[in-house]
Amino acid sequence: MATATKERIYSVLAEFGSAGELLHAAEKVRDAGYKKFDCHSPFPIHGMDRAMGLKRSKVGYIAGICGLCGGAFAMWLQGWTSTVDYPLVISGKPLFSWQAYIIVTFGLTILGAALGAVIGMLVLNRLPQWFHGNFYSESFKRFSDDAFFMSIEADDPKFDVDRVSEFLKSLGGRTVEVVKGA
Amino acid sequence: MSVAETTEHAPGYESPLITGEQTFGSISRKIGEITERKTTMTWLLAFGAAGSLALVLLGSIGYLFYEGTGIWGLNVPVAWGWAIVNFVFWVGIGHAGTLISAVLFLFRQRWRTSINRFAESMTLFAVICALVFPGIHVGRVWLVYWIFPLPNQMGMWPNFRSPLLWDVFAVSIYFTCSLMFWYVGLIPDLATLRDRAVTKVRKFVLGLFSFGWRGGNRQWKNYELAYLILAGISTPLVLSVHSVVSTDFATSIIPGWHTTIFPPYFVAGAIFSGFAMVMTLAVISRKLLGLQDFITLNHLEKMNKIMLVTGMMVGYAYSCEFFIAWYSGSIYESFAFINRAFGPYAWAYWIMVTCNVLVPQVFWIKRWRRSIAVMFVASILINVGMWFERFVIVVSLARDFLPSSWDYYKPTFWDVSTLVGSFGLFFTLFLLFARFVPMIAMSEVKGVLPEADPHHGGKP
């Protein structure tokens, strides 16, 4: 694969036989002190977060805050329009009929939270990200089918092509590939 | 299929969720191929048919805009007709999707993985059909944007006390959330298709929409939580939506509408009709697309059980209505319900009862519960019944407080064409989906294979 000149190395990619192997490999890599590595699998692997030593996702907080904002905005909008901006007597009911406003408030809370969750997820995952080093690897694409990959990226402080390749082999990687590209 | 058909298992033993010795690879292949292979004749024919029906809808709407709502059978007292019936009907259909994808997800019902994708899709399409109606049924469509709180030179704001306004918010929010839920679930599968893609076009399109997904666990981590949150908030949402729709009737003072039981009763009904629709589609598509291994009889049976339950809830609601009408001591209420059962619209009422209460009872019997033919017919009958339920409710208008204003509502050609057309729209969208989008959530199904468990000693 490594052919053209002045290519740069993006990462070292190792394929593992099963979810289990990948999980154990991940623990080792973590213990070896690598930071910029990732495990690619067709589906989320149970326990992998601990194995890789990842902290809890922040999506929840984002969603929560957005939800609260949505709700607050809704209640404010309804209250302000019907009591301050243009008070109209409707069916002889109080201008601020908060009971009636609950539904829209609830709705916008949900909407806020949902948008927060999705956008938060995308941002935290840096998606969309159509270009990525790993895509230089021909075999990498099997991650979405039935393969399990471990990739240690070049900009990891402890990164060294040969040492990393060796290390991944030692962890039982079926194939180890140095991903290069323009 | 053969396997599943005969699978008998002792109580407590969880039969395999999918059959046919599937591996990760076989799953991506079988599901992927559906979208990759050459367009089949059957599909083209079906699409043609559905498409032309959708055009009927378009035509009807065009004529409606030109002439006014008078082309429908509406009158005073029955100022709402089929438009609203269809709206409620379609919104109801939508519910099953979210229920399966969200509620069952929260309950860790892993069997949902096989059906959640197209249940969700069906939700989207149903809600699209639903959203058509509030838009077109108003007298002055060109001003319909006034229901949104937009600053304007009149200094006017919408009236947030109106259930109709709640509808607009609830349903459009429901649609947005379902769309996001659906798409988020779709990303990894699009990536799978992307990676299987050969042609440049497919590479580009699928690449574009899969956002460059790399299935890295750092992504899965956020992804899973986001998905969980969406599921978590979709659950109260889906329950609220039809409750809100029911307030269109429940908050009014019209006998037969003014009923506190409506919210739960509507939700139950919605799930009921929704599952019926999923069933209809599932039965057809698993046959046509050879998905018997993924949508097994066990799945269908489970859905039938849910239909049986919700069907009886609805039946309970019907009887409860009658009891309350009598117990309330309000002569208007009691008249309204006696009138439903024995008045000019009795025929509609009894169609409703037969289809919604009697028909599901067949699912008490295991053999019928597992018989494709039975469940297919039943699911269609149930949808008919649920449409009539909404019809019966809406035409309670025909006889309210002052007998002097009583009248009878007769649908016109345009009422019918609009309803038929909406089905056209629905199936058009569904066929497009079935052709171009993975019908089954591959990454999720892979996730429920035994091999997916890292502690599974299984072979590579």
Add this chain to the structure above:
Amino acid sequence: MELKDKEYWRSLEQLAGTDEFRHYLEREFPKGTVELAGNSWSRRSFLTTMGASLALAGLTSCRRPVEKIVPYVTRPEEIDPGVPNYYATTMPLGLSAYGVIVTTHEGRPTFIQGNPLHPSSKGAVSPIVQASLLDLYDPDRSRSVLHHGKETAWDDFVAWWKEQYDRYKQSGGEGLAVLSESFNSPTLSRLKRRFHETFPKAQWVAWEPVSDENIYKGIELATGRVLQPVYDFSRAQVILALDCDFLGTESEAIANTVGFTEARRVRSRSDAMNRLYVVEPSMTVTGMMADHRVAVDRGRVGSLLLALARVVTARGVPIEFARGVNRPNTELASDFVQVLSGDLGMHRGECLVVAGRAQPPAVHAMACAMNAALGNVGRAVTYHDIASLVLSSDTDLAALAANVEKNAVQTLIIAGGNPVFSAPRDMSLSTLLEAVNDTVHLSSHVDETSLSCSWHLPRAHYLESWGDAQSWNGANSVVQPVITPLMEGRGDVELYALLAGGEEVSAHDAVRETAQPLLGRAGFESKWRAGLHDGIMPGSGPAAVVPGLSMGELDLADADGLILSFDCSKHFDGRFANNGWLQELPDPVTKLAWGNAALISPKLAEEYDLENEDMVELDIDGRTLEIPAWISPGQADSSISVALGYGRAAAGRVGNGVGFNAYKLRTSDNMWFATGVKLRKLGPKYSLACTQDHGSMEGRPIVRENTLAGYKEKAEFYPREIEHPPPVSLWDEHKYDKGYQWGMAIDLNACTGCNACVVACQAENNIPIVGKEQVCNGREMHWMRIDRYYAGDIHDPRVLVQPMNCQHCEMAPCEQVCPVAATSHDPEGLNVMVYNRCIGTRYCSNNCPYKVRRFNFFNYMNELPELIKMAQNPEVTVRFRGVMEKCTYCIQRISLAKIKAKNEGRTVTDGEIRTACQAACPAQAIVFGNIGDANSRVSQLRQNDRRYRVLEELNTRPRTIYLAKLRNPNPALVKDTDAKAEGGHG
């Protein structure tokens, strides 16, 4: 010179001069004729979507379309643009004259109300009087003189007539005949006399299909003189109406209603109330008001009266004829007769017996004798000798026909009327007219008669022409134009003057000329002006005369078998058939709009196995009519009733082919009823536009009533109100305590269900006519409707009526459901509907428990010809497609009054604001005002112990309250079912 300072009538003529107007006229007069409003979708244009683009103008940021302001060149001081003017004039109808006050905007008459000073209208109107306004703008009116169908000018006719005039002057009028309508006009009768002077040998026949001839004949029979009876129902405690719908279709119904309700109004429990006995073949407005009603077919009313007379006589009140006529005592409704005779005997001098125009002279003679014997003459009934009466005469018509047959008539001038349509069928007039060399027809439309005449002359509307008319008590009033003729029309006065004098005379001068001797030379001008201003000429009519009785020979042929009776319809004799307001107006009893039907009793229906809308064939010795049947409770079992004036062939686009022509069965020997009718059921059904499908209240306390006696015991009413928890709101209710608080009170005891309010509302509020198909679909637009419920025994029902319009609930269910706040409350408690904010979800209508909201399913207003749009009230927004509308309590009147008051630095006084329905109501059943002011009439009515709110238990807090209905049955006749009538309802 009057014409001089009424220049401004020309304002509309100016408009009429513009090309657009011509263009409209052309466009609005295609020969192919379709119903104006309603189902002719073909004629609907893209204007609706244009409306859309206009509505969006703000968005598309395009400049508004350029609008022109066209000021007057010289503004007449009478006119302030936008400020209405009011003129008094008179509407002649048959022998009646209704004094009216016409509201004009920029010279366009837009509303008609009664003239309080006028004895025949007393400030109120009937549906016909109100609706006559629309006829003025009827685009189907003929627009030019026609000679053998070709358009010519008046001058040609005048020239032609001059020749004839000279010719006939020689011959003394040999072979010249005039067929006119009957009239009661000094000027016209003066001209008629002059005509006879000029042409002694000429024949002048006055004839009307619907006339009071029998009444006058009867009085002549009894007294030997032709006298005009004038009734004052306010002076009668006991009233017997014999086949006499004196509150509805009979002459002078307005004045009758005013008087009748005056004697019936109950202010407190101590008040007395008159008692009404009705004997009639089919349910009428009067029958609905009855305290006791016997359904007797038209042929047997006489013998019932005879029986009554005998009993009364036996009880010591000798009635002249009672012994005279030698006929067996009939057993008809004997207990009724017994009780009634007692009641009459007890109320000598304060009772009244009236018979309807359909009854034969003998019955009227008997009634007359009875009133004399009971001492009512000079009290509840007075007789007047009206000089200028020109009565309709069936015999004269027959004579004329005979003359024509033996070619004794060369020139026949038909001045008004439509004999070809309405004349008795045994004298087939249309063929007879062929025989006459020259036939001239003066008529507002090119109608059936015009088509078979050589000359057609367009006739001016009474709002366009000068004339005069005497009311029934002889009071003289002038018909003065409020607008120049829109078409080429000329009035009767012009024609008569031309006929009599051979030259054209200004009608105005002719009328003044008549007035001179009446008013006297001295101070004529001021009297004349006063007369014009007040709408009634100074100096009253001839004093009442007390005729001596000289009973002639009475013959009372008792009819038997199935009897068909002809009724006068809401179109009178059919002359108003092209009036959309009247066509769309539901019949007060059957609630049928756009057509008539053969009314049959439930029993008869059973007998012949008939349902509503079944086509039947009526056969009277060979003459047949196919017509749908309609079951009308209260119909006499042996009687079928059909309304006259329907099934016009050449009425115009609105009236053509609506209903079925009963004149086809009418012959000179059975002008009002025919015996021996054969009824046959035909196969098909025919859809009738009925605005109320369901006639029972289902035992709900909607219209509540009690007997006077019961009420005096205890102020409770039936059906009893529904038990409900105290109406408490979950929220703090809005306080309506400042400023004006508008409210309405409707006295169900006064309301007769005559429909005057419905038409008035339609005129005032620009309510569209939607046409038969839409009414069949339940889409009628009337803001005010009159609900009619049957109670008690279906074969002898009590009928309850209830005007129903927006109740202006303080906690209006309609408001909270509108997503765009298009309907909300204003501080004065009005439930306001903002048309331009409405997007048309129709949710409010669904949630209205009274179902008083109306929706524009189509763009009904664009349907209307421009000419009719001129009738519209500029103070009220014209609604467009897709918009909800409803009664506003005439908010335009409220606003104008408030502004006026404020400008004058005062507050609105009680009674200053009268809603259109209130202004029209002859029964004064509707009172509107400020309920915030404890002294206002409406506030006081709200204290009345008969008041109740409809659907009170819903806690909608309507601003409209109703006063429960009372009946005053004779204790001796009370059936248990009647009084405590809960069970009876439904």
Add this chain to the structure above:
Amino acid sequence: MAQFFPKWTNYIPTVTAIGGVLGLIAVIGFVWYYFSPEYTDVGYRPVQPVEYSHKVHAGDLGTDCRYCHTGVERQAHANVPPTRTCMNCHTMVKTDSEKLALVRNSYASGQPIEWIRVHNLPDFAYFDHSAHINAGVGCISCHGDVNRMEVVMLSEPLSMGWCLECHRNPDENLRPVAEVTNMRWENPADHARRVAGWIEEKQIQPPIACSGCHR
């Protein structure tokens, strides 16, 4: 699949995100300004059939508005003067002016002059001049400095929102009734106090509810 999308594509999301936000703001601003009656209507200055100058008549000559627009204090409409009114003076003054040809013709022929409407409310809104005049709202408040206009121009949006502003707090626009036609009126120092007085005495409570203007 190897690398399909070039590296720069990774910037697209960021760019579109920022662009989207800015674009949205731009669109809102655009609609806000350009679709508002302030923009679409204010400044409407059609060429009238007769070159009539309010500046000359109302301004320089100081004719009172009500000389031509009669009845404003009595009725809803402010009359557009009949040709007669013009001729009252112009039979003497400028009898042969070119500009006045049309007026003279109109007067002679009886054919009215077709002025082009500048201040135009929709049919469903009912404005009453007398009510406003008697409350002491100056002509200028709605019609602008007519006395400075050669050709009459629409100087206020006459939109519902605009009406409401004044109906909600009319104080600034109130003045003694005698001064309503005064184009040079300045609110005196004690304006506030006097306004309070008028409101008290004349019960000035401009309607906010729909029924105030819609019938």
